[in-house]
Amino acid sequence: MNVPEIKDKILGKRYDLSVAFLSVREMRAVTRKTKGVNKASNVLSFPLSKASGEILLCRETAKTQCKLFGMNQRDFLTYLLIHGMLHLKGFKHGATMESEERRALKRFGAHVRDE
Numbered sequence: 001m002n003v004p005e006i007k008d009k010i011l012g013k014r015y016d017l018s019v020a021f022l023s024v025r026e027m028r029a030v031t032r033k034t035k036g037v038n039k040a041s042n043v044l045s046f047p048l049s050k051a052s053g054e055i056l057l058c059r060e061t062a063k064t065q066c067k068l069f070g071m072n073q074r075d076f077l078t079y080l081l082i083h084g085m086l087h088l089k090g091f092k093h094g095a096t097m098e099s100e101e102r103r104a105l106k107r108f109g110a111h112v113r114d115e
Contacts (some may be wrong), residue, residue, distance in 0.1 A: 001078045010085045016052035027058040045084035055084035075110040
């Protein structure tokens, strides 16, 4: 996964993006604080300004969920990164976002489960 390349294509070269990997315990604490849910999210994204944001990923949660999405762990982490970036770009869950995710996954060579 080439984070700078994906970031540049989705958010633009001038966008300032921070990506951090958190443990299950750390991600659970952030999810509880920001969403009021006592679980470890697989990805959370936080816009900081119009031109900057942060994405938090949990490898352990992704490892347990990747098979549910028909992907290996690497491709699923790529998917989560793209998903988080699209949220930073203003997309909401739905058909349009899913279409953008599929297009980006193919563009960056990640395996996409056939629908």
